[in-house]
Amino acid sequence: MTAQAGQLPRKGRWSAAQRRELAWGLLFLSPWIVGFIVFTAGPMLWSFYLSFTNYDPLVDTTDFLGLRNYERVIDDRRIHQSLINTIFVAVLYVPGTILLGLLLAQLLNKVGRAAGFFRTAFYLPNMTPAVAVGALFLLLLNGQQGLVNESIRAVGLPAPYWLEDGPWVKPGIILMLLWSIGGTVVIYFAALRNVPVEQYEASRIDGASAWQQFWKITVPHISGAIFFTLIINTIAALQLFTEIYAMFFGNQQSGSAAAQREALFYVVYLFQQAFQSFNMGYASAMAWLLFVVIVTITIIQIRVSRRFVYYEGE
């Protein structure tokens, strides 16, 4: 950072130049300052307040309920279901992305200039709008004739009903999420290219195996990128909404009952409570609980990773 705190006067009057710098600085920051107050800090406080009420915009009555919303969250069966679903998918999806992402990035790193072509191909699914991903996978995962099941039957395995059969709904969703792994691959590949080649050469002379090289050289050097994707993907997995909602929920209640139970993710349920049942007080309590969970998980991840992450030049 170029800022020199020492330049600032500790006490006493400011010179005209300093006052001008402050005024200009605040002018440049003003869009964000206004936006932060109106669309972040204000709404945070407001939703915190709402979480203790039964606010419903249609009825327009607001009673103070104390902790009742939070007590209801603890007892709500559908919350339990949505938490189980969300955690199940996050626990499989996040490590899955990291491992598959590492594999793909390592492969890209082995083929020299051809990597550019494959990287483009891997990233392409990320450009598909989430609703279109949902529509596409409704077709691909079709139980009778979908492409996925055609392929499974071609190798002689039993093909499940991904969209209707309860236990197969979440695996199908994970499959869909893994299709959009391109962003993670791009991050890892960029990190891999910054690993100093000399270290591999030196270790080869010392007789290190490829496996040892991977764990002792590659992983430490790209640990920053791994850590970054761990946090980003965890937060994203806990807030899954669009693709799922597009596939299984809507006016016509597109999904089967079993599918809607298995695909009820936390934010999907929150959305239903807030904008379909208009229980905005209850939904606010749900939002704050999710916030606390995300902050807790992120802090744990930061703490744990401090021991493992290696930053260049620090």
Place this chain on the structure above:
Amino acid sequence: MAVEQTSASPAVAKPVSRPTAATARQQLPFTKLVQRVVYFALLIGFTILFVYPFVWLVSASLKEGSEVFNREIIPDPIVFENYPRLLELVPRFPQWAFNSVAVSLLAAVTVTLSSALVAFGFAYFRFPGRNILFGVLLASMMLPGVVTMIPTFLIWDALGFYNTLTPLWAGNLFASAFYVFLLRQFFLGLPRELFEAARVDGANYLRMWWTIAMPLTMPALIVVFVFELKAAWTDLFKPLIFLQDPALYTLSRGLKAVIDNPSIGGAKEWELLAAAGVITTIPMIVVFFLGQRYFIEGIATTGSKG
């Protein structure tokens, strides 16, 4: 891939140490060749996994209803009629496309300009409290959207913007923490002397920002622009909560309506759903190929800076 190497390396290492160096030199290219073949085979396999669904979707949109799930990649009678038929059944599609283009462009332009302004403020000026404000900005990136979602909805509603396109982009007038963070890095990389010279010439700070700093950060600005273009195009959440009138739908929201429509998604006219998916996706594929370098660079720097 690690397994390939381990099995190969002892074979290479042994002969080098002992009898003839010649055999080693012959073996080395061979195992290397095998490795390369395996790498390419795997990469091509994965490429098919990632790209084939697109090909399949386009192909399905050009088939007759009964043929959608047959195994032909190139439809036997190529049926272009699905597209006109979709427009006939869902006459609002062109309107939705227009809404999407308008919202995405407005969202991308406003967030790029406002975030660049704020980022320059953080990068250039020195005043007390600046670092605290920047810390607040970084912390705000961690906040999940659902926490502010309900009050944000109520605010736009109170301002009279419920059931208009405004809430879909106007929040971007106030900069976005993530983009500010990204652009600040680039502004910090500009040598300060550039600006000192302009100051001597009497340029004010806004002009300095616009005429010197902005042109020099063009690549980063394009990264922000294309990212936001894609984000706005893809968004379903805001259209779901703010738009009631189907004439105002964006393509993403419209596609959701098509999925829900009993006469299309419900009656399993899959070829029409495929056509609707293609229309929604193609513009993003075009944007990607126009701005590919910026997408890849943007994501790579995000990862390394984070």
